[in-house]
Amino acid sequence: MEANLDSDPSGPIDKSRVMSVKPLRCLVPIFPSQAGSSASPQAPPFAFGAPSGSFPPGAAQFFPFVGSNEPPRPVNVAVPDQGRSTTNAIPSPVPLNSFRTPPANTSARGRPRGSTKTHVHEQYDDGYAQNDSYENGFTIDTEDSSDAAKRKRKARKIVKGPQAVAISNSEVDIDHIVNNLLRAFNLVDINTSLQADSDHDLVERVVMVYNLLRRKIMQLDDAKGVIPGISRRADLRSGTILMNKNARANTKRRVGAVPGVNIGDVFFFRMELCLAGLHAPIMAGIDYLSFKVSGDEEPIAVSIVSSGGYEDDGDDGEVLIYSGQGGVQRNDKLVMDQKLERGNLALERSLHKGNEVRVVRGIKDGTSITGKIYVYDGVYKLHESWIEKGKSGCNVFKYKLIRVPGQPEGFMLWKSIQQWRDGAATRVGVILPDLTSGAENTPICLVNDVDAEKGPAYFTYSTSLKYAKPYQSSKSLSCKCSNGCQPATNCPCVERNGGYLPYSNGGVLLSHNSVIHECGPSCLCPSTCRNRVSQTGLKLRLEVFRTKNKGWGLRSWDPIRAGAFICEYAGEVIENGSDSDDDYILDTTRTFDPLEPVTTDEHVKPLFPLIVSAKNKGNVGRFMNHSCAPNVYWQPILRENEEESYLHIGFYALKHIPPLHELTFNYGTPPVEKKTGPQKKKCLCGSTKCKGFFY
Structure with a gap:
């Protein structure tokens, strides 16, 4: 028992003056960090995982977000690629256990001998846990670097074939992933003054890294399957790692507004509030x-x-x-x-x-x-x-x-x-309550409270991509998951995604690969399968609205969390995008800024030859404007049907997006041979990173 006494500690104890009595906690959450581990400076950033499975004939591999001219290399594990040999060794392990009973050689406070301890906060005493359930007196324990190194050497090996489906956290070097993320987002050795009084850019980068890491850990846990008695908290573990790495913003405690955090900003985890410097305790x-x-x-x-x-x-x-x-x-x-x-x-x-x-x-x-x-x-x-x-x-x-x-x-x-x-x-300025005329699951209103414009130029609303002919697939790899695809199984759809399911149970994209392999029409899984996220229609309440100076734009009534699917880019697949009057072209042969910051100015020329026009037929994706600092990015999605393959373009949230914030993505730069067609246009995105023009 612990007591709070006012009497002299050297004298007799006056039990009548005990102020409060609380039982000591017998279970302490232990989250070892990976001190002492280092990653190769040549290693690629976390999100640049290599795809699995072959592309359709005539379509070269591509990834529009990589910042080097070398092909993407796998970060986490070596995975089979349609029978080709695997030569990349799995990085060394740093297991991240959840709540567990301290080992026998721990001190009275549950901390392993030889480790260092960092307190996140003095006390977490909110009697009514809301979204996060943590033990009182929460502490972070960092693991002895020598112990971590021993386990890394022991588990360094190559996984081939179907065994890659059952990859566990113990076979993935989390610290290697973390270090790559921190370098990619310039969160290593942050300027002391900037960290004390941060700007919006630093706050945003910290929260983005937290979410990328959290989603990756979720995916790794997912692949291990359900383990009875183990409580997994990827949100807590990811925050613990970043706190130990000192990757946080606004470290100076203050009264009043916090620099870099805007009113209306949204957060989905209490740990994000802590890392942003908005609210220190993760429970109280x-x-x-x-x-x-x-x-x-x-x-x-x-x-x-x-x-x-x-x-x-x-x-x-x-x-x-x-x-x-x-x-x-x-x-x-x-x-x-x-x-x-x-x-x-x-x-x-x-x-x-x-x-x-x-x-x-x-x-x-x-x-x-x-x-x-x-x-x-x-x-x-x-x-x-x-x-x-x-x-x-x-x-x-x-x-x-x-x-x-x-x-x-x-x-x-x-x-x-x-x-x-x-x-x-009543929503002010509504022109049409549903411009889709019932084509979407959710109505999309057309709003103008700026000027007298009555609506965009006429087009036919289409919910999907229209192909003249599909790509030919070498062989059919349909799943037979009658209850939906599950992780840690031999499902061919899971295997094509590198041994992981790409989406969480809530439909959030867990990692960024060069292509997402979703279940196709020939798969036996139901429409509710978590590997069919982009096929279930809109889930967000979107609206097309009149901007002040950029024509029509797109935004959402709902908050959107990072990684959430927004919509597909619907339209017609065309042979080339030479029509200079077509402002609704999405051309994957363009060069796009990297999804994550990179240290080189070079960009990869995307090679996947898909050009989509939404000028005459399209959906709400056609109204998404360009920005040099976008909050949305696109990913190719491949769906196979027997011997045919269909490529689709899905829009996903790059970061948390508050309601009624305009949704934007980067239009990219056309190849040199195509620059004679589209001309530079003045960019009005208004961001601090604005280049002044776009194509």
Whole structure:
């Protein structure tokens, strides 16, 4: 037992003065990092995995996002490629276990001897865990580098043939992947001053790396299959690794707004808030500065996360009634009142001091039963506090916060969108409630609240790509997964994707390969198979809207998480794109900026000869404008049907996209021989990375 005593520790213990008593935790989450491991500087970045399976005859391999003229090399494992020999050895392992019982040679606090320890936060004491369930007193343990090196040498081997389907984390060098990601995104040895007071670019890069790593770890866990008794938390483990690598933003604790984080920015994991410097604890709802940090005699609250774990009430979007932390009803029916300590005390002191407090709103994620979407809603000020009886019967602290005026819309925008959905309010400027005339699963409205334009030029709405003739496939590789394709199986569709399923259960793309092999018409799996994500139609509520200076554009009422499928680029496959009047061409022979930053200015010339025109026939993808700093990218998707192959173009979110933010992608640069056709056009993307023109 641990006790908090006011008496002299050298004297007798006065048991009547015990302030609080808590049982020691017997299970401590242990997340070894990979200290001491190094990756070859020539190794490719994480997302540049090599494809598996052969391309249709006459179509050369290509990847529009690689920044070198060498063919992409596999990063994680050696995988079979239609019978060709595999020569790339699997990098050394760094197993990342989830919650587990500490080994016998650990200290009383559950830390392996010889390891170093880093505290993420002093305490995680929110009695109502919302989206993330962590143990109190969470710590991060880093593994001794010599032990890691021994395991790497032991597991260094080559996997060939069907064995590659059952690859586990123990056979993949996570540290190698992490180091490549950090180098690619310039997150190694970050400038100290920039890390303390970060800009939006750094915050964005940190969150993007976190999501790339998290999704990759999810995919690796997926391939291992379900292991009873093992709780996998890729979100927590990825954040732990980046914290140990010091790949984070806004390390300086502060009162008020955080540099580089905009009001309305969305986050899908509490760890993202921590890495961005917006809210330090990964569980507790109240973040505060202790007197050791602030220099004040009393703690000061700096941010709160209101995500429905308590009886909060803030439906008007400007006033938030926030419940304090602590206070539980135990299994033995004993009710414990909340105490004026830690976060509660910090909020009370902030009320009297009048300092601003950042507010993050937690909103239910419609794509997940228990998930939350976290929206930064700006700064508030505390106006009053009181105590009342909660539903459980215990005394609860209540705090009234009012949003500081003059800030951009945050949570209020979400409320407006919900009213449009419910029909409680009318969307201003609607020209057509559904420009698809029912062709899509979800209506797509046409909106103009800028000028008198009544709509785009006439075109025929088509939901898919129209081929004159398909590619010929060497052989049929149809699956027989009647219940849908599953990881860690001998499914040929899984094998064609390098031994992994490309999508999560929620339909998020887990890694970026040169081509995604989805199940085709001849596969026996159902339409709900998780390897048919792009074939199930639109899931987002999109709208085509009139921009101020770029004509028509595309945006979403829904928040979009990184890696989510948005839509296909529908249209007609044509022989060439020489028509200079066609502004709706997607030409894969163009050169595209790399998906991830690279250290060279060279770009690969994509060789896959697919040119799509959406001028006369197309879908909402045709309205997506160019940007030099896009939030969307495209990937080729291959579907096979017996001896025929069909290539499709899918749009995916490059990063988290808040509602009503314009969706854009990079149009690319045409080859030299085609530059005589399309002329340079003035770019109006408005980003800090704008080149001033595009083709």
